[in-house]
Amino acid sequence: MRRVGYFCTFTPKELIKAAGFTPVRILTGNQHVSLANAHLQNYCCSQVRGSLERLLRGELDIDAAVFTRTCDSLMRLADIWERNSNMLVHNLEFPTKIDGRSREFLIRELYDFKSKLEEWRGKEITSEDLKSSIELYSYLEGLLDEIFRIKPDYELILRAQTEDAEEVLREAEKKVRELRDLKGERGEQKDARVLVTGSVCPAVDVLSLIEEAGFSIVDDLCTGTRFFKSDVESRDVNSMEEAMEFLAEKYLRKAPCPTKSYDGDWRFKYILERVKEVDAVIFLLLKFCEPHFFDYPQLKKELEKMGKKTLLLELEFPIVSYEQLKTRLEAFYEMVV
Amino acid sequence: MSRIKKLKATSKMREIMLAYYMQGKQAEEVSWVTSGAPVEFLYAMDVYPIYPENHAALIGATKMGPNFSQIAENEGFSQDLCSYARCDIGSAMVGSSPIGGLPKPNFLLCCNNICNTVVKWYEVLSRMFKVPLFILDVPFVRKELRESYVNYVEEQLYDFIRFLEKVTGEEFDESRFREVISLSIQGVNAYRDVLLMGRHKPSPLTCFDAFLNMAPIVCLRGTETPIGFYGELKEELEERVKNGVGAVDNEEIRLLWDNIPIWYELKRLSEFFIDHNACLVADTYTNAWTGILRLENKSDPIRSLAETYTFIYLNLGLELMAEAINRLIDVYDVDGVVIHSNRSCKPYSFGQYEIQKMIDVPSVVIEADMTDSRVFSMAQVETRLEAFLERLKS
Numbered sequence: 046m047r048r049v050g051y052f053c054t055f056t057p058k059e060l061i062k063a064a065g066f067t068p069v070r071i072l073t074g075n076q077h078v079s080l081a082n083a084h085l086q087n088y089c090c091s092q093v094r095g096s097l098e099r100l101l102r103g104e105l106d107i108d109a110a111v112f113t114r115t116c117d118s119l120m121r122l123a124d125i126w127e128r129n130s131n132m133l134v135h136n137l138e139f140p141t142k143i144d145g146r147s148r149e150f151l152i153r154e155l156y157d158f159k160s161k162l163e164e165w166r167g168k169e170i171t172s173e174d175l176k177s178s179i180e181l182y183s184y185l186e187g188l189l190d191e192i193f194r195i196k197p198d199y200e201l202i203l204r205a206q207t208e209d210a211e212e213v214l215r216e217a218e219k220k221v222r223e224l225r226d227l228k229g230e231r232g233e234q235k236d237a238r239v240l241v242t243g244s245v246c247p248a249v250d251v252l253s254l255i256e257e258a259g260f261s262i263v264d265d266l267c268t269g270t271r272f273f274k275s276d277v278e279s280r281d282v283n284s285m286e287e288a289m290e291f292l293a294e295k296y297l298r299k300a301p302c303p304t305k306s307y308d309g310d311w312r313f314k315y316i317l318e319r320v321k322e323v324d325a326v327i328f329l330l331l332k333f334c335e336p337h338f339f340d341y342p343q344l345k346k347e348l349e350k351m352g353k354k355t356l357l358l359e360l361e362f363p364i365v366s367y368e369q370l371k372t373r374l375e376a377f378y379e380m381v382v
Numbered sequence: 383m384s385r386i387k388k389l390k391a392t393s394k395m396r397e398i399m400l401a402y403y404m405q406g407k408q409a410e411e412v413s414w415v416t417s418g419a420p421v422e423f424l425y426a427m428d429v430y431p432i433y434p435e436n437h438a439a440l441i442g443a444t445k446m447g448p449n450f451s452q453i454a455e456n457e458g459f460s461q462d463l464c465s466y467a468r469c470d471i472g473s474a475m476v477g478s479s480p481i482g483g484l485p486k487p488n489f490l491l492c493c494n495n496i497c498n499t500v501v502k503w504y505e506v507l508s509r510m511f512k513v514p515l516f517i518l519d520v521p522f523v524r525k526e527l528r529e530s531y532v533n534y535v536e537e538q539l540y541d542f543i544r545f546l547e548k549v550t551g552e553e554f555d556e557s558r559f560r561e562v563i564s565l566s567i568q569g570v571n572a573y574r575d576v577l578l579m580g581r582h583k584p585s586p587l588t589c590f591d592a593f594l595n596m597a598p599i600v601c602l603r604g605t606e607t608p609i610g611f612y613g614e615l616k617e618e619l620e621e622r623v624k625n626g627v628g629a630v631d632n633e634e635i636r637l638l639w640d641n642i643p644i645w646y647e648l649k650r651l652s653e654f655f656i657d658h659n660a661c662l663v664a665d666t667y668t669n670a671w672t673g674i675l676r677l678e679n680k681s682d683p684i685r686s687l688a689e690t691y692t693f694i695y696l697n698l699g700l701e702l703m704a705e706a707i708n709r710l711i712d713v714y715d716v717d718g719v720v721i722h723s724n725r726s727c728k729p730y731s732f733g734q735y736e737i738q739k740m741i742d743v744p745s746v747v748i749e750a751d752m753t754d755s756r757v758f759s760m761a762q763v764e765t766r767l768e769a770f771l772e773r774l775k776s
Contacts, residue, residue, distance in 0.1 A: 084735050086749075088462065088725045117498050120522050121732035124700035128736055138531070141494055141501055142519035146541065150521075150534040157530070306501050306517050310509070333462050335728070339502030342458030343509050359460075 049162075050107035050132075052096065052122075053115040054272050055139045055299065057155060057292050061111070062210065063170045063178040064162035069107055070206035072247040072268065073362045074099045084125050090333040091362040092245050093118045100130055109133035109165060111158075114141065115304045116336055135161045143297055144308045151293045159289075172285040179288060183279035185210050188217040190273060195224045197264045199249040206272055235261040237381050240320050242266070243329035244337055248364055255327065258374035259382070263323050265316065267302065274300040303336035312340070317347055325354040325381045332361045354381050385656045386649065387629055389587070391615040395595050398611060402601055406430050406485045411550055414484070414507065416500045417600055418694050419493035419518060420539070420687050422566050425604040426559040427546050431491075432484055433601050434507075438466035441473065442645030442753030444480045451754055465726040465754040467503040474510060487511055489549050491542075493518040495697040497729045516545050520692050524699035527692060536688035562604040563683050566674065569608035573599045574672045576612045579619040580663040580714050584628025585636070586619040589665035590652045591629065593643040596668050603674070630661040635774050638710055639665035640737075640745075641722035641730050642752040650760060658771050664714040666707060670695040700733045704740035711742050718774050719745035720767070726751050746770035 049066040051058065058068035073095025080101035081094050099105050110132050112123035120136075127134040137158050140147040163169055189205060192198050198220060205213045241255060242265035255262060264270045276298035282288040301312035320326055326348050330337045345355050356377045358370065406412060409430035415421055417435045424431045441450055447465060453472030455461055461468075473479040490513060492504035501517060508515035518538050521531040543554045576595075579586055595615060598608040622628070637655070639662045644651065655662060674690055695706060707719070719741060723731050738745045748763045 085732060086723055086725075086734075089728065089732055114522060117729040118732060120498075120524075121700070121729060123524060125733060125736055128700070136522065136524045138521035140519055140521075140534075141498060142517045142538075146519075146534070146537060150530065153530045153534075303502070304498065306505060306519075310505070335463060335499055336502055338460040338463055339467075339499075339506055341460070343506060345458060 048107040049109045049111060049165075050105065051111040051113065052092075052119055053113040053139075053304075054267060055115065055296055055302070056111055056113040056137065057158070057296060058210075059175065059178045059182050059292060060155065060159055060162060060170070062181065063174040064159075064166045065168065065174075066109075066162070066166070067209045069208075070272075071096045071099070071105065071107070071110070072203075072207070072245060074104060075363045076102070077363060084129065085122075088333055089118050090244075090331045091360075092331055092334075093122050095362050097122065097125065097129075100126065107132065109135070112136045114139045116334075118333075133165055139296070141304070141306055143305050143311075147297055148290075148293050151297060152289050155289050155292055172283075172288055175285065175288045176282055179279070179282060179291065181210055181214075185214055185217060186273035186275075187279070188214075188221050191221050192217065192224060193264055193270055193273075197252070197262050197269060199252045199269065202269060202272060203247060203249065206268065235259060237261070237325065237378060238263055238323040239381070240265055240316070240323045240326045241269075241329055242316060242326060244331040244334045246329055246360065248360075248362060250367060251329070251358075251360065251364065251370065254367065254371050254374055258371070258378045260325075260327075260374075260378060263319065265300070265319065266329065271300045271302060276300075303340045313344060313347065316344060317351070320348060320351065320353055323353070325356070325377070327377070328355065328357045330357065330359055332359050384649070384653065386590075386652050387627070389591055389595070389615065389618055391611070391618055392591070392594050394611065394614070395598060398607060399597050399601070400481070402597075403481050403484075406432050409485065412485050412487050413489050413491050414487040414504075415491040416493050416496060416504070418496040418691065418696070419491050420691050422559065422562045422604045422687065423539075423542060423546060424491070426562045427550055427552060427554065429488075429546070429550065430485075431601065432487065434470040434484065434503075435466050436597055436600055437473070437479065437481075437484055438469040438753055439597075439643075439645050440481065441469045441479055443648065445646045445755065446480060447646060447753035448756050450479070461754075462725075464497075464499045464503065465751055467499060467506075469753055470503070471506060471510075474507065487513055489513050490515040491518070492516070493520060493691065495520040495691055495694040497696065497727065499728070514545075514549065516542055518542065518691075520694075520697060522699075523693060523697055523702065525701070527689065531692055532685070532688050535692050536685055539684050539688055560683060563687075565606060565609065566604040569599060569603050569605075569612070570672060570674045572609050572612035572616070576616050576619065577664065577668060577672065578713075579616065579623070582623050583636075583715075584626075584630065584633035585661050585663040585714075586622035586627065586629055587663075588629045588652065588655070589639045589662040589668070590643075590648050592665060592668040593645075593648065596671070599671050603671075628661065630656050630659060632659045633661045634659040635661070635718065635771060636714065636716045637662045638707070638714065638716045638719045639667070639722065640707070640719055640734070641724045642667055642727055644722060644750045644758065645753055646755045647750075647758065647760065654764060654767065658768070660771055662720065663716060664710055666695065666710065669706075669710060696729055700736050700740070703733070704737050707737065707741050716743060718743050718770065720770075721745050721747045723747050723749050724752050725749075725757055726754065744770070744774065 061068035081098040239260040450472035451468040454468040477483045
């Protein structure tokens with residue numbers, strides 16, 4: 046057993062890695078759903094249906110799957126997955142309500158997850174294993190953060206989620222060096238900056254279309270910034286206890302996601318703060334994604350109050366018409382500049 | 383003349399619910415609350431609980447679903463969102479509904495043991511009304527109820543007591559609370575006894591009767607009302623049994639309904655089954671409320687509430703759900719299951735295809751939505767059901 050799949054960015058991949066597995070994020074594929082139709086209704090989002098399709102087609106080279114509490118669809122997918130594969134399945138109950146109570150409960154869940162991984166691996170996770178895994182990801186995430194501040198690299202971040210972190214590290218280092226070298230000489234900032242906020246988007250071409258329309262992207266996607274960004278700075282951990290506490294804090298303060306409910310409506314505040322540096326906002330939402338679509342109308346209203354133009358792109362994977370997206374993006378660009 | 387044999391109790395229920403909503407308009411302290419939340423705390427603190435889900439069902443039953451959904455949709459709420467939420471948000475936006483809108487909340491209580499949809503829905507309400515929102519966060523019980531889950535929920539219940547004391551300015555009275563729990567248990571017992579009447583052959587009631595008469599156990603659980611009401615309803619059903627009267631004449635097939643009702647089609651569906659001598663003798667939806675009976679004979683009420691409200695039907699993994707369905711199949715001696723694949727309720731509907739393979743009798747899936755009739759086709763549903771009933775009869 047080598048590779049452990051996961052869906053949600055709230056999954057503590059550091060633990061998976063520390064157990065000696067490669068954490069691999071499972072994302073929807075490029076094929077239309079056919080086999081999954083027998084297991085899931087068509088009003089389920091294409092990330093969940095598409096991932097199941099890949100499982101049923103035998104495309105996934107993983108031995109176990111972790112379902113971190115996210116949304117109702119993923120919650121149900123766990124059992125469907127288990128019944129239709131030979132994979133080991135674990136569900137990690139990440140709190141939905143993020144407040145003072147969450148930390149202790151999450152730490153308990155992290156220990157349970159650790160035991161499960163040890164059982165799968167047949168070997169104990171030491172505090173040294175976890176420490177080095179935490180350091181590895183902190184370093185990689187630091188690089189990704191720097192890259193995304195300058196110019197999001199969606200190919201790279203997809204690799205960071207689906208390949209071994211150590212492999213991607215060198216690539217990320219190279220990219221950072223390139224960007225640092227370029228930075229001084231290219232006043233290449235385009236005239237319109239746009240915050241792209243939304244669900245998963247493994248189709249890199251969609252992001253390219255946004256750039257080709259003339260925008261430079263500030264990212265808030267589940268497969269972008271939200272994969273690596275947390276408010277909690279990396280720190281030295283010297284025992285299992287410290288490591289688990291650090292992980293709990295890190296993930297509780299991960300860039301806010303609409304599947305969580307935050308004290309003081311943190312997600313709205315976070316987005317409204319981030320849009321100060323942009324001219325417009327694109328909502329890149331997966332059709333049927335309830336958490337995002339519930340936030341959308343009120344968030345849009347707040348953004349409009351701030352004078353920001355917004356565009357809603359509702360996606361279903363695989364994308365049928367890039368041409369249509371292109372036309373809408375071009376029209377939106379004209380409106381913004 | 384409709385072929386549906388109406389229960390006298392149903393008109394009584396309408397009076398009860400009308401009074402319930404009217405009283406709500408006079409109430410000083412109102413909380414909007416999700417259907418799976420521990421309402422016992424609210425009654426114990428003299429807070430008036432109002433159920434947007436029940437209200438949305440009422441909107442659905444009066445065929446106003448598309449109307450109020452549309453208001454929310456015009457505001458940007460997607461048509462793919464839960465139709466209860468759309469109806470409720472639409473109704474709250476314009477302040478009207480078949481009962482003249484709901485009284486404004488002083489605060490909101492949301493428990494995600496039925497879905498995570500309610501968390502988002504109540505966040506929207508909290509921003510709309512600018513009132514505090516208390517979320518009771520319940521871990522999902524995929525395989526087993528873990529002690530750590532119960533601990534987490536129990537701690538939050540104590541947080542909720544403090545929250546209540548703060549917003550009401552009153553102290554939590556434990557003896558009053560124990561009284562409410564006792565009333566809650568008595569109410570649920572009386573309710574369960576009504577549902578169990580469906581075991582008789584022929585059954586004196588259908589799940590449509592259960593749906594129509596479920597509001598008191600949802601909204602008034604913890605008060606005297608459901609105890610009396612369900613007691614009377616049971617007597618009426620006993621009378622039918624004594625006289626050999628079934629809800630469906632010549633009951634040939636006994637069925638179980640899965641998922642929330644299709645509120646705007648109760649009548650036509652009722653008649654369809656009557657015409658086919660098929661009786662839906664029970665359902666997974668109304669039976670979900672009987673789970674509260676786990677509370678009985680427990681010395682620590684808060685701890686057992688935490689346990690009870692975590693182990694709620696919709697919060698269970700598929701194996702546990704299928705076990706529960708198989709128990710109902712056994713208790714009510716049913717021949718088949720009618721599964722409503724409900725566009726509006728993902729946690730209830732996703733996994734139904736697996737459940738079909740895990741249960742002991744044949745089943746059929748029909749596609750619909752609980753309140754949004756725009757996505758419903760009676761002709762399609764009838765064709766599927768007819769084929770299914772034929773298969774069962776042969």
